[in-house]
Amino acid sequence: MIAGSSTQFPLLSLLLWLPLAGVLLCLLLRKSANACRWAALLFNVVLLGIALWIAFSVDTGSSGWLLYEDYSWIERFGIRYTLGLDGISLLLVILTAFLQVIAVLISWQIDYHPAFFYALVLMLGTAVLGVFLALDLVLFYLFWELMLIPMFVLIGVWGQQRRVYAAVKFFFFTLSGSLLMLLAMISLYLLHGDQTGVYTFALDALKQTELSLTQELIFYICFMSAFAVKVPLFPFHAWLPDAHEQAPAAGSVDLAGLVLKTGVYGIIRFAFPLFPNAAEMSLPVLALLALIGLFYAAAIAFKQTNIKRLVAYSSVSHLGFVILGLAAWNQTAWEGSLLLMVNHGITSAALFVMLALVRQRTGSNDLANMGGLWQSQPKMSAFFLLFAMASLGLPGLANFAGEILILIGTFASKPVWASIAVIGVLLSATYMLRLVQGVIWGPCREPMKKEDLLPREWLLLIPLALLVVWLGCYPQPLLDPIREPVTALLQGGRP
Template identity: 50%
Template sequence: MISHHLLTLLVFLPSLGALLILAVRKSDALARLVALGFAVAELVLSGYFFTLDTVHTLYPAPAGFFQYENVHWIDFFGIRYTLGMDGISLLMVALTAFITVIGVGVSWQGIKERVPLHFALLLLMESGILGVFLALDLFLFYLFWEVMLIPMFFLIGIWGHGRRIYSAVKFFLYTFLGSLLMLVAIITIFLMHGAQSGTYSFALVDLIGTKVPYDVGLWLFAAFLLAFAIKFPLFPLHTWLPDAHTDAPTAGSVILASLLLKTGAYGLVRFGYPLFPDAARAFTPLIYAAAVFGISYGAWIAFAQKDMKRLVAYSSVSHMGFVALGIAAWSPIALSGAILQMVNHGVTTGALFALVGMLDERTHSREIDTYGGVWGKVPALSFFFLLFCMASAGLPGLNNFVGEFLVLIGTFKVAPLPAGFAFLGMVLTLVYTVRLVQEILFGKERKPLVMHDLSLREGGILAVLAVGAVYLGVSPSPLLELVKGPVALLVGVK
């Protein structure tokens, strides 16, 4: 029976680890070990799903899903406990498990106060994010969507820096208030489906067939789009992101950039477009505009930053614009590229935030003007810094190039003008990346800094991320093949 409820185990195994950590909260060392053990176990479990070549489910699964659970929960309100996994959600699950291990690793020495609580919140957030990527009941999805905000709020508010309370509250209010309109839209389509079919259900597979008047569909899709665009974040709804990144602890920044931003893109792909295809097509020009402007704006503002964390935060706005562009094109090539870019961005930007955190631990400064000549002081750290900066800039052979290239090619076939403007945005990306590398690694030393090179733990973290960046850059075919079927089904939804 356990084999038929692996998705439930996948979602709640980190929560079990969090409870165990709180039970042994008097020992910081034990809390770290328990967190690492459960994070690695979750990674191994997520890897198991890549070995499945047939459908494993007790329940009739929707097309494209090879793992599916659908059991009674709150029948009176048409709410069921429904989880499902296809190739797209599998990639997001694997990314979540991988980045959580990285998050535990970068927190190993950096967190010195309330250690058990910190690691418990990391694992609780992992459960919430996994629930978002696997839920196929809209009520269950919304529940996980809100739950995952709470651990991040406390991570920023308790272990953050600078204006951490301000940034934590701003992050929570932006995402929570935007989600309230999505809840109204969910209830509306739930009621419309019940009136049409006589059966009230929050199941995605049921609601997709609901006949929604065009004008009503515009409002409902707008509510979904607002919630997801805030989380992306799309311009001009991005203003919470730089503050949250700047004041979050390193693990918070890594998980925020690598995972939480992806939940917005995933929600748009899984729920927004399939539920309201006509409205989505009507909003396509607006999404194109927001994506293209965000690509250039994020890169331009990143160039002007003096704080490395804020620079990488604005670079996320720029890179996630490519994901939005690929989704808006809604073609097999562009959508596959957008999904691959979600993974690529998670690896590359997570690594950059980890590197900024490592530099901050050594010098207690994130200001670019503090550094210079770092290559001669810490060559191993500098090597990884250069590698991930080049990956972020889209160097061929590294991961970001493949995703952005597919997005541009796929978008050009259906909308040449947005694709052309997006390409120009890539040039700006190269400009701020070269500036960062020059001033940090090869520029003239501004202040005498005493720095030590990577520890074994830090080197291991960055080496694993580097392997991921190179592998995704030279051999993306297995991942693209994994999403090929689900993407074809999504694009074919009428």
């Protein structure tokens, strides 16, 4: 496959629309819950297989797009169906396909309208993939907004007691920022058309629009208002703990592992390249917000008694670390940020899987009702300990490699920022060790409702555990594909 050329077979479209075909099949099979489960699992396994096949078939070390598709769509308004895959989006596509398989398996026992549940999970997969692949701003925005629908319904219908409140809060936080981005897109489209006579929403063309610094700043703030909410960057994070606390297990897996990553991706793919001067001016502000979020979220996480809220705040802290690496504007720091973003997707999803399994056995998410898991569930406790240690950044496990690269890169360009961030990394260990102590050690307060790990649960946890160890010991397969795209983004995203 020649980098940068259009593919003869529309592989990207196949990736994008395959989950939507699964949605239709689930709805057709809605009278058989078991058939819906297997259909959802099959479509996501096939999706993962195609994503891995692409990864082994393309030359990930080349510059430009690894796969590219461009077709006329709404020609009158300059809207095209343009998809592109580079090393960054390749990793995120594989992560999406893998976590979708995990989301289906952890929800295997859903018995309340299962056809609609699995259809929503599959629809969310198409929306997330669209965000990672779209290179036309209208197409990107359609998928960006499509993410709202399945996640809103999953939380609002299959969530816990305060699910409606959490779903509405999630919806309004994300929609408000997205509307500002839409206004900026339309304004940028009109300005570009006035300057060139060509009205288009193509990302590459809009990068060439001549903007005053004031215009750049206004547009940049509008785009960042959408992306900062999704990350979520402090102080736009307030919706996340409630959403995680109330969401079903699959919702938490996709929310932490995938939806939050779309915010970071939007920053590096759209906000920085479109408005480089404004982006350069904002770097100290982004670093400040990232550091505040890193410390604030760690402190709040330590005080939580609900285990899902604790892990939710840990995501705010970890994503703050990712944004700090981007603000350092350094090749090593950026590679570390993207590596941590992918690894955090795996470790956070693994933790939410563990919390779902703990809840199934204790009937609670409250630390006060837990303890002594190691005595009655030693196998599950071992997995819990592994994923918790990976989350706090233990050397040899997944998150450590990304964190150390961020610190190295940030020290090279902004040593003060990195010195402060080191303290934040230490704080992350405090809340994670508190979680481990409260769940695994001590006396057993509640009798367990299930035996130690069941066969389906082994199938869930073993791939996650292998990835956590492998990516901690040998992260190079994730670093190789992103090197060229990171170099191009750093050179093209700043004057």
